[in-house]
Amino acid sequence: MGNPEAATPDLPAARPAGPAARETQSVLLLGSVFIIATCGLIYELIAGTLASYLLGDSVTQFSTIIGAYLFSMGVGSWFSRYLGQPLLKWFIRLEILVGLVGGFSAPLLFVLFEYVTSFRLILYALVGLTGILVGLEIPLLMRILENRFEFKDLVSRVFTFDYIGALLASLIFPLVLVPQLGLMRTSLLFGALNVVVAAVALYRFQETRPYRRAFAGLMALSLLALGGTFAYAGRIQRYTETLAFQDQVIYSKSTLYQRIVITKNQRELRLFLNGNLQFSSQDEYRYHEALVHPAMQALPQARRVLVLGGGDGLAVRELLKYPQLQQIRLVDLDPGMTQLFRSNALLTSLNQRAFFSPKVDVINGDAYQWVRQDTTRYDCLIVDFPDPGNYSIGKLYSAAFYQELHRLLRPGGRIVVQSTSPYVARQSFWCIVHTLRAAGFHTIPYHCYVPSFGEWGYVMAGQNAHWRPDAGPLPQGLRYVTPTTIRQMLDFPPDMAEIPTEINQLNNQALVRYFEEDWGPYAQ
Numbered sequence: 001m002g003n004p005e006a007a008t009p010d011l012p013a014a015r016p017a018g019p020a021a022r023e024t025q026s027v028l029l030l031g032s033v034f035i036i037a038t039c040g041l042i043y044e045l046i047a048g049t050l051a052s053y054l055l056g057d058s059v060t061q062f063s064t065i066i067g068a069y070l071f072s073m074g075v076g077s078w079f080s081r082y083l084g085q086p087l088l089k090w091f092i093r094l095e096i097l098v099g100l101v102g103g104f105s106a107p108l109l110f111v112l113f114e115y116v117t118s119f120r121l122i123l124y125a126l127v128g129l130t131g132i133l134v135g136l137e138i139p140l141l142m143r144i145l146e147n148r149f150e151f152k153d154l155v156s157r158v159f160t161f162d163y164i165g166a167l168l169a170s171l172i173f174p175l176v177l178v179p180q181l182g183l184m185r186t187s188l189l190f191g192a193l194n195v196v197v198a199a200v201a202l203y204r205f206q207e208t209r210p211y212r213r214a215f216a217g218l219m220a221l222s223l224l225a226l227g228g229t230f231a232y233a234g235r236i237q238r239y240t241e242t243l244a245f246q247d248q249v250i251y252s253k254s255t256l257y258q259r260i261v262i263t264k265n266q267r268e269l270r271l272f273l274n275g276n277l278q279f280s281s282q283d284e285y286r287y288h289e290a291l292v293h294p295a296m297q298a299l300p301q302a303r304r305v306l307v308l309g310g311g312d313g314l315a316v317r318e319l320l321k322y323p324q325l326q327q328i329r330l331v332d333l334d335p336g337m338t339q340l341f342r343s344n345a346l347l348t349s350l351n352q353r354a355f356f357s358p359k360v361d362v363i364n365g366d367a368y369q370w371v372r373q374d375t376t377r378y379d380c381l382i383v384d385f386p387d388p389g390n391y392s393i394g395k396l397y398s399a400a401f402y403q404e405l406h407r408l409l410r411p412g413g414r415i416v417v418q419s420t421s422p423y424v425a426r427q428s429f430w431c432i433v434h435t436l437r438a439a440g441f442h443t444i445p446y447h448c449y450v451p452s453f454g455e456w457g458y459v460m461a462g463q464n465a466h467w468r469p470d471a472g473p474l475p476q477g478l479r480y481v482t483p484t485t486i487r488q489m490l491d492f493p494p495d496m497a498e499i500p501t502e503i504n505q506l507n508n509q510a511l512v513r514y515f516e517e518d519w520g521p522y523a524q
Helices: 019-055 059-082 087-103 105-112 119-145 151-180 182-204 206-231 233-244 284-296 314-319 335-343 345-350 367-373 391-397 399-408 426-438 483-489 510-523
Strands: 248-254 259-264 269-273 276-280 304-309 327-332 360-364 378-384 409-418 442-450 454-462
Touching (some): 019 087, 019 105, 019 151, 087 105, 087 119, 087 182, 087 206, 105 119, 105 182, 105 233, 182 206, 182 233, 206 233, 259 335, 269 345, 276 284, 284 314, 284 378, 284 409, 284 442, 284 454, 284 483, 304 367, 314 327, 327 335, 335 345, 367 391, 378 399, 391 510, 399 409, 399 426, 426 454, 426 510, 442 483
Parallel strands (some): 304 327, 304 378, 327 360
Antiparallel strands (some): 259 269, 269 276, 409 454
8 A cells, every 4th residue: 555655746755754753743633633523523513503493493403414414424434435645635625625615504504594495405415515525534534644553553543533522522512612602603613623724734744845835825715714704703693683583683692502582673572592483572461471370360378489481581570460479489491591681671671670579589400300309399380481392392391290390389289381372283282281181180271362473372280170260369450361361261162172192201202293293384
């Protein structure tokens, strides 16, 4: 097998590198394995996260993106056999190309999402191209290094650095990169890292001298393009969000858990999480009054309430209308969400500074883990999670989770669960009802009309079925809920009537499947 450093027709004869120089070069190449492995996994994670943001927060997006990416890497590895000498020149070309394609992938996809009808085709084409290029890298580096190490040492060292790089990427992507830089700047940063790897190889190996000038110009232009786009990434992000949302975007940020966007027009504020509307200030009072007051009016002796989700503080605002309450504890996963609704003047006006009440205790943590450790007993539980569009949220609608809530409820207490639309998502709604029953609750399903969403459903549940819509007094000044409207909420016409469903268990996540079936046609 030929020596990768031997002179080739397009290279002048070069003095062989000494042992020290060869050792330094080997270390640089192994370091390159670490960097390109990190970059490669980052591009994969960006594609999966971006698809989840734009096409729906579903396990399907991540699964298909990862599968397509790994398959493409396999194709790239197979094609690497056709790259001939000089291998180092091919490696430099490849790193520049990976840097440009991977680096510009997120900005390109964000911009194209609102302009093209076949977005999925472009997404998977770009994922496939990136995967093929990344798949070429490691086999090519192994061929460059094959005369520097014994085969067993070569394989162990290359794959050790490869897997360590993958571990680093998997840790820093959710914990540092997404919340601090966002998807767009992250892809551009790691694209620049690929180009830097090419630059190091170009200037630390003597055999690259004949083509350094040509590659140096290309690298400079690539880094200039990536760096310039990085500098303007915030503007590009805002521009793409103005295309995606009808109204002016006044706030946008990626937290550790989600993308938060707030829009404003002359009439209303709107909150979007991962592109999905959560509320409109024009009619959110209907949703939150229906969520809180039917249960609370039946609990005149209530003193302690637990709110799960609801990081906007709007459910807490409604609870504070009951002066007998002594403690309202809110558990929400995302500190970025609760801090926003504690600090922004427009939003604190909307929730009437609910988080500043001495009765309110805000805890940021995973509700599933938190309730399993909580030993407090509550008179009322308000469950205001996002819709069950993926398995991580679907577990919060499972029989196992509801059994934990059953343990936290005082005798005679009530639990209320927001339960998506019984009209659009009929299977999903009744699956939640049946799952609560399977967990030992008596259930009272009801619904109301919220103009921004249409018919929306809730399930009230307790350890007994004794409840009347005029069971107790309602606070003064409510804009929607009255004893009459509560009675109307209990009526389900034939197109929303109960249908048989599976129970949502942790091992089947039937609700997530129902939800995708119900809402899928509306996402096309």
